[in-house]
Amino acid sequence: MISVEDAFKRIVETTKPLTTEKIVLEKASGRVLAAPLTARRTQPGADMSAMDGYAVKSSSLTGKPTTLKLIGESAAGSPFPSACGDGEVVRIFTGGIVPEGADQVVVQEDCTAEADSVTTAIGPEAGRHIRLAGIDFAVKQIVLDQGTYISPKSIGLAASAGYDHLMVHRAPKVAILATGDELVPPGKKDFEPFETVNSTAPQISALLSDAGAEVTILGQTGDDLKALKAAVKKAAGADVLITIGGASVGDKDFMQQALASEGMALDFWKVAMRPGKPLIFGTMGQTKVLGLPGNPVSAFVCALLFARPLVDQMMGRPAPLPTGVSLPLAADLAENGPRQHYMRARLVGEPGSRHLDPAVAQDSSLVSVLAQCDGLIVREPNAPVTKAGTMVPFLPF
Template sequence: MLSVEKAFESIVAAAKPLTTERLPVENTSGRVLAAPISARRSQPGCDLSAMDGYAVKSTDLSGDMVSLKLVGESAAGAPYIGAVKAGEAVRIFTGAAVPDDTDQVVIQENTEARNGLIYTREIAAPHKNIRAKGIDFNDKQCVLDAGTFLTPKTIGLAAAAGHGYLMVHRAPKVAILSTGDELVAPDKKQFQAHETVNSTAPQIMSLLTSASADCSFIGQAKDDLSSLRKHIAAAADADILITIGGASVGDKDLVQKALSAESMHLDFWKVAMRPGKPLISGKINDTIVLGLPGNPVSAFVCALLFARPLVDKLMGRPAPLPAGVPLPLAASMPENGPRQHYVRARLIGTPGQRKLDPAVDQDSSLLSVLAQSDGLIIRPPHCPEAKIGDMVPFLPF
């Protein structure tokens, strides 16, 4: 069996970012820039007023009462055109261009206007209440580097810099295939006692869709080679094929055999971890194959550790092995065996004083325990007993 670290290296570290595509800037959230972008303009493109008030020459202000002749108006998108002489002022609004001959904006609260004149006791303070040209960024300045993870805040910056389209790494196409004669859809009208609701496919699809993968569910294959091969062949154009179930060694666990029949190159199929020991990793042509265990918690943990980082890597995002943050235990834990153990746990206590409360029952079929948990305590192979208050790595989800 491979260690978790070796399995991660084989699956994720060896993967390369996908090809690029050009998308409208508003459609790039969650993507990664494939090339740096430079501003096509300065922001702002000229000096702008930061307040409503009057644009004046600071040399006209002394702190004593002065009167200035009102000669025009500058509004956002409608600048004042003309010269401003000594003793004159221009009515100005927030976001409007500051006239070239002025260098200070006096806020309207500090003025009185009557009969075409404004009166103020403002002191001289050059550049006060003015947003200088290029204060945000300048023309031709690099505003976002290649490898930037695009979010609403960076998308706004890219758009402000004059980019309506961005070159980004392509989102991987992920085909998700469930296997097993016992599976039925969650919306079936009546359930038989021997049936199992397919909860894992929507769970894994949601996990990877939230990472911006382009996921599709390609069906539920029966436990026979013909059905499995037919469904596997339908994923030929996928970047990642994820199978769920049938990855162990039982008589009905035919997934590996079906994948081999479809020319899969097998990298490995067992990892020294729990839950999640039977994990298939391989490749069919350019499609990366991950065969997840059938138990829902096992499948979720494997997807969290390997499938989601793989999506990150293919999209050009950083994809380190999820390692967790140290937090204190609220209950003792026994020494661990030879496999790395991912223990479901809740966060308890007040903010700043959080502790980890491991679930009593760690059976890999218990989705209720998973749903009530806040993450996973990571117990390395052969680690000794952990006592209350000991710091242990915790992987939130």
């Protein structure tokens, strides 16, 4: 049995990012940039007006009513073709290029316009209401760093910088296989007392899909070695195979045997943690294999600690061992045993004075408790009695 830290090193830290691919910009959300993105243009490309008004040489303004000659117009996409001289103004709209010679924009509310002249009492203030060229970014400037998680906001920046395709790390293909004679699909019409709904596969699928993985649920199979072997074969081509159930050593736990028969090289299968002790990890060709426990909370905790960081690592994102934040306890905790304990807890109190209220029931089968909680308190092995008010690590989920 190995520690959580050792398990994380073997699963995540030894994994390299996947190969890269070039994809169309609008499909890149959720992916990770494989190389720095350097702007192909300057934005804005010229000095532009930030307001509707009149472009003028600031030296033409006196702070007293002054009448200036109106010589033309500059609108977004239609610049004024000539220079603005002394005693002249150019009608300008937001986004219009400031004409040569002008260095100030007077807003239209501060002007009285006639057919061929404009009067204003505004004083000189060079640069007023002007967006200077390059204030957003300049050509050849790095606008997105390698490793950036692409989101709608960064897609807008990439487009503005002149890109319609991005070079990103390939999203890992994750196959999920649930096992157990007792499992039935969530949509079954009627349920027998001996049946258990396969709730873990869609839960883990959502967790890893949100991280950017391309997830396929292979379905579920019973506790039969032949059927398990056939199901494992369906994961061919996956970067990660996640199995749920059968990871222990009971008479019906055939998962290790099925994986070994398909060529998996076992790294380890026990971790000093609870919930989640019977965790299988190995490699099957180019496929990483994570065998999660069958209890839904155990599987979720293992996926949170190991599977999601593994996806991050494969996509090129930094993937440190989740350590969480420190928050105070709302209740005493008894001493811990020899395994690292991840306890479900709720956040209580007002924002700015949050405390952690550990769930009374910590059984690893209780999905209702998991759904009602906000994260996990992390307790070190053999931790002593911990009093309310003590700061402890908390992993939000």
